[in-house]
Each structure stands twice: as structure tokens, then as C-alpha cells.
Amino acid sequence: MSIAIFDLDNTLLGGDSDALWGRFISEQGIVDAEFYAKENQRFYDEYQAGKLDIYEFLNFSLKPLSEHSLATLNQLHQQFMQEKIAPIMLPAAKELLKTHREQGHLLMIITATNRFVTAPIAKLFDVDVLIATDPEMIDNRYSGKVAGTPCFQGGKVERLNQWLKDNDRTLGESWFYSDSQNDLPLLERVNHPVAVDPDPSLAEHAIQRGWPLITLRQGGQSQPL
Numbered sequence: 001m002s003i004a005i006f007d008l009d010n011t012l013l014g015g016d017s018d019a020l021w022g023r024f025i026s027e028q029g030i031v032d033a034e035f036y037a038k039e040n041q042r043f044y045d046e047y048q049a050g051k052l053d054i055y056e057f058l059n060f061s062l063k064p065l066s067e068h069s070l071a072t073l074n075q076l077h078q079q080f081m082q083e084k085i086a087p088i089m090l091p092a093a094k095e096l097l098k099t100h101r102e103q104g105h106l107l108m109i110i111t112a113t114n115r116f117v118t119a120p121i122a123k124l125f126d127v128d129v130l131i132a133t134d135p136e137m138i139d140n141r142y143s144g145k146v147a148g149t150p151c152f153q154g155g156k157v158e159r160l161n162q163w164l165k166d167n168d169r170t171l172g173e174s175w176f177y178s179d180s181q182n183d184l185p186l187l188e189r190v191n192h193p194v195a196v197d198p199d200p201s202l203a204e205h206a207i208q209r210g211w212p213l214i215t216l217r218q219g220g221q222s223q224p225l
Helices: 008-012 017-027 033-048 054-066 070-088 091-102 115-124 154-166 181-187 200-209
Strands: 003-006 106-114 129-138 141-147 174-178 192-196 213-215
Touching: 003 008, 003 091, 008 017, 008 091, 008 106, 008 115, 008 174, 017 033, 017 054, 017 070, 017 106, 017 115, 033 054, 054 106, 054 129, 054 141, 070 115, 070 141, 091 106, 106 115, 106 154, 115 129, 129 154, 154 181, 174 181, 181 200, 192 200, 200 213
Parallel strands: 003 106, 003 174, 106 129, 174 192, 192 213
Antiparallel strands: 129 141
16 A cells, blocks of 8 residues: 655644743643743754754653643643634645545655644544654653654654564655754655655755645645746
8 A cells, every 4th residue: 555654743733832832831821831832942943953852752741741640631622622723733734634644545644743742632633553752651641751762853764664574564655844954854755755835955856856745724626846
């Protein structure tokens, strides 16, 4: 079966779910708003520049999960979905997913953002498989630490390879859609890499390699940039 793989933040979504979760919990008084906003922006800028220390970021971003019960977190997430995610769901992204689905392709989201934040979003997109950074759980509570390999940069390739092995599949005919230079390791692995509303570094690389560049942010259909 052919596999269509999608990054989530700033690809299928018209924004970054991880950054928006940080903003949301700041607005809810869950964390110190001024400190959290400053750190969140620093990490986001480092991500955009391809210089993010993923473990430093995860120590920061997963800590609030460890301070609340699952029931409280799930209730907060429902509100987060309505206030922050629904407005950035891109119609063209849904159409692109539909196009691959109608061709019988397996749909997969692979994202550095943690599974707590992203699992309900993947479900809303009706995507078959989600590979995300996994927060560690102990006794039915988040510990504030990461479990296994973060799904970031080369870690996306490692996590995908493990999924393929566990499910007795190969990449075969495969697509990967992403906006970020951080995803170059995986973009180089598929036979249909596509740059979606790319950052400047990825746009330059895609042009040099002759990869398609598209936008999902204009109208209801994907369009070439």
C-alpha cells in the first residue's frame, strides 16, 4: 500500500499546535504567562532556525502535563480544540487528505509535537496513523519526561522505520508533505517529497532538488507556489 505522510504544524494546520497549546495554558492561568510566552517564543524561533534542542524543549513543554490529572488535561484539551485548533484547520489540507484517501493510500501524520496535543487533531483529520513524540506515563499520569525517541529531525526517520518494521511494511510509493527544514531527513527518504508553504531554507532546498512547492493556505485546493 502506498503511504502519504504529512507533517502537522504549519503544514496541515495553518499554525503550530505546540505553540498554541503553550499560549492556551498561559491564558488559562495554568503556567506563568509572561515566562511561558517568552520561553515558548524562544523555542519556536530556534525550531524555525533549525537549532532547537529537542530535549530542552520537551523538559519545558511536558512539565505542565505532569502537574494535572488526565481528566483535567482532557477537559482543557477539548476547549483548546475549539478555541485554537478549529480556526486553523485548512480546507485545502482536508481536500489533499481526501485525494490521497480516495486513491487508497495509507494516511499518516508524523509530528514532533507530543501525542497528548496531537492525537485529537489527527482524529479530527481522520488520519489512519499518528507518529508523535510520546510523553512518558507513570501510574496513569504524565511524568513530564519523554518516552523513547523524540519524533524530531532524524528521529522522525527512526520512528517511521520502527513503525514500518512493526507493521511489516516498506515505504514503497510514498509521499511526505512538510513546511520545515527540520524534516529534510525524512523528505530525502520518500520518492515524492513536497514542500508545503515552506520556510526559506526548505524552499531553497526544494527548488534546487526540483521538488514540488505548494500552498494549502489559499482557497480550498492545494496550489503550486
